[in-house]
Amino acid sequence: xRLNQDSLHKPFAHVYVEExxxxxxxxxxxxxxxxxxxxxxIRHYKDVFNRPRQNVSLQSKCxxxxxxxxxxxxxFKGAPVCQDFGYDNFMYTASVQGCIYNCDYCFLKGMYAxxxxxxxxxFEDYVKDxxxxxxxxxxxxxxxxxxxxxxxxxxxxxxxxxARLAARTPNLTVEIRxxxxxxxxxxxxxxxxxxxxxxxxxVSKYEHGTASLDRRISNVVxxxxxxxxxxxxxxxxxxxxxxxxxxxxxMDKVLERVDFGAIKDVSIGTVRISSDYIKKFRRISxxxxxxxxxxxKKEGYxxxxxxLNEKMTGLIRSRLExxxxxxxxxxx
Amino acid sequence: MIYIFAAxxxxxxxxxxxxxxxxxxxxxxxxxxxxxxxxxxxxxxxxFSVGRTMSVYTPSDxxxxxxxxxxxxxxxGTIFLINSIHDRDTDKxxxxxxxxxxxxxxxxxxxxSSVVSTVDxxxxxxxxxAIYQTVSKYISPDNMFFVKTVSDAGANKNTKFTPEYVSNxxxxxxxxxKKLLTLDERIYINPINIVDVYSEKLFCSxxxxxxxxxLVNFARTLDVDAEALLDDIISNKNIVSRxxxxxxxxxxKSRLTS
Numbered sequence: 028x029r030l031n032q033d034s035l036h037k038p039f040a041h042v043y044v045e046e047x048x049x050x051x052x053x054x055x056x057x058x059x060x061x062x063x064x065x066x067x068x069i070r071h072y073k074d075v076f077n078r079p080r081q082n083v084s085l086q087s088k089c090x091x092x093x094x095x096x097x098x099x100x101x102x103f104k105g106a107p108v109c110q111d112f113g114y115d116n117f118m119y120t121a122s123v124q125g126c127i128y129n130c131d132y133c134f135l136k137g138m139y140a141x142x143x144x145x146x147x148x149x150f151e152d153y154v155k156d157x158x159x160x161x162x163x164x165x166x167x168x169x170x171x172x173x174x175x176x177x178x179x180x181x182x183x184x185x186x187x188x189x190a191r192l193a194a195r196t197p198n199l200t201v202e203i204r205x206x207x208x209x210x211x212x213x214x215x216x217x218x219x220x221x222x223x224x225x226x227x228x229x230v231s232k233y234e235h236g237t238a239s240l241d242r243r244i245s246n247v248v249x250x251x252x253x254x255x256x257x258x259x260x261x262x263x264x265x266x267x268x269x270x271x272x273x274x275x276x277x278m279d280k281v282l283e284r285v286d287f288g289a290i291k292d293v294s295i296g297t298v299r300i301s302s303d304y305i306k307k308f309r310r311i312s313x314x315x316x317x318x319x320x321x322x323x324k325k326e327g328y329x330x331x332x333x334x335l336n337e338k339m340t341g342l343i344r345s346r347l348e349x350x351x352x353x354x355x356x357x358x359x
Numbered sequence: 360m361i362y363i364f365a366a367x368x369x370x371x372x373x374x375x376x377x378x379x380x381x382x383x384x385x386x387x388x389x390x391x392x393x394x395x396x397x398x399x400x401x402x403x404x405x406x407f408s409v410g411r412t413m414s415v416y417t418p419s420d421x422x423x424x425x426x427x428x429x430x431x432x433x434x435x436g437t438i439f440l441i442n443s444i445h446d447r448d449t450d451k452x453x454x455x456x457x458x459x460x461x462x463x464x465x466x467x468x469x470x471x472s473s474v475v476s477t478v479d480x481x482x483x484x485x486x487x488x489a490i491y492q493t494v495s496k497y498i499s500p501d502n503m504f505f506v507k508t509v510s511d512a513g514a515n516k517n518t519k520f521t522p523e524y525v526s527n528x529x530x531x532x533x534x535x536x537k538k539l540l541t542l543d544e545r546i547y548i549n550p551i552n553i554v555d556v557y558s559e560k561l562f563c564s565x566x567x568x569x570x571x572x573x574l575v576n577f578a579r580t581l582d583v584d585a586e587a588l589l590d591d592i593i594s595n596k597n598i599v600s601r602x603x604x605x606x607x608x609x610x611x612k613s614r615l616t617s
Contacts, residue, residue: 034541316577
């Protein structure tokens with residue numbers, strides 16, 4: 028592990044742009060935010076994104092940006108480990124791959140060979156596929172699955188575009204999940220803002236770069252006041268030796284400030300990591316207790332022992348008792 | 360460790376002198392934390408020499424590889440860090456990761472198989488794509504650096520390529536190597552001796568030993584003194600078999616996770 032990282036570039040010091048999208052309006056809009064960055068024309072994003080042996084950990088500290096068009100699949104069935112909230116037609120889309128945040132337990136670290144972020148600027152092709160997928164039956168679409176679209180609002184407004192698309196498409200419900208500090212919402216019955224809520228101890232140790240607990244609660248309060256559909260995700264809960272104190276203190280703050288009458292639903296879950304990725308996670312984050320935990324393997328995932336899982340999720344459930352309708356609490 | 364590759368001896372000469380590298384034969388020069396190789400001109404020579412050096416010195420993923428040298432281009436005398444390499448013969452592109460700010464201007468480079476007579480905004484050399492391809496089998500792209508000084512604007516521009524001319528051009532690249540050496544300061548994590556000690560005390564099988572190592576590392580991430588905790592668990596036990604060791608291991612895990 029290299030010690031001297033004083034000479035690292037600032038994030039997005041380099042922007043790789045596929046030659047075919049150089050004149051795309053979104054490309055131009057995005058590049059306008061990076062006037063000091065070095066622009067490197069490329070033929071295909073995978074030449075950069077999929078290079079072997081990339082140092083994901085180092086890239087996460089000074090990630091670069093790739094602008095490209097996605098000519099492949101744009102819609103995917105939701106993974107079994109994801110909460111489907113009762114929707115049959117549950118899919119996700121990735122108009123952006125990679126996240127500006129750096130959460131130790133994030134599945135993106137296992138899924139992608141890189142810490143860089145690629146924005147696909149052929150957004151209209153995504154819209155076309157989504158409209159086809161919801162032409163016959165209602166579609167529940169996670170739009171901020173492989174990234175945090177709200178966190179990218181300063182660069183590209185995809186989060187708002189998905190929200191507006193849902194607002195004008197009766198068969199489409201969009202979920203936008205976030206840990207971002209930025210707060211701008213489009214209130215609509217078919218647009219769900221899902222806020223990941225974590226104690227500050229977890230934020231600072233394992234969710235690098237994300238908003239503080241107070242900031243996230245403020246965003247929840249603001250979204251509720253605007254009349255948005257708001258989901259609270261106490262997920263993933265991360266074990267620490269004093270997790271009871273951490274999560275109880277977090278719940279004190281949440282219960283004090285959030286009007287649960289305005290909350291759509293709540294999800295609760297503990298960390299789970301695909302067994303296929305666990306070695307890679309541990310190599311990338313050797314000092315993170317979040318991934319070094321001695322997990323048990325169950326149905327292809329590394330999970331906490333049942334007893335611990337129940338104690339942790341039970342803690343949140345018990346704090347919500349009498350405050351929030353049990354039928355609208357989803358536990359993984 | 361930094362592995363340096365240059366096509367010609369005059370390209371490497373300033374580095375050899377500055378760092379007092381010793382000739383080890385086969386065009387390889389070695390010093391403190393540096394192994395430098397003169398590869399010869401062209402992709403075949405470059406791939407062969409890089410492969411030979413890498414198989415002899417067996418680099419780790421954290422080591423760095425630097426291709427230094429001259430290139431054709433329009434800004435004669437200017438030094439560039441290469442951010443994109445195009446192999447003209449295969450039409451393939453390679454991208455060293457641009458994570459470190461070395462304070463150098465950047466350019467794209469095209470590797471060709473014969474000397475170019477005219478240039479555009481790109482730089483041109485005859486080895487970089489082969490060096491990237493070969494080095495990438497051993498070293499990650501964030502640890503690859505391609506540094507080129509523009510020597511001429513094409514073969515027909517009547518530049519005199521004397522060894523002195525090339526060495527003089529290359530002298531500024533010595534500073535880049537010095538800068539890279541400052542990056543090459545490592546954290547060496549000591550082997551976890553505690554695992555050796557306690558796997559013996561607990562009669563661990565290989566599987567149990569791996570489990571113990573994982574738990575000791577988890578304890579470290581929690582700032583828990585694994586040795587003290589293990590001693591506490593062991594203190595009232597008489598451990599004479601693997602079964603006893605298993606019980607200790609389970610208790611250790613339980614104390615760390617509940």
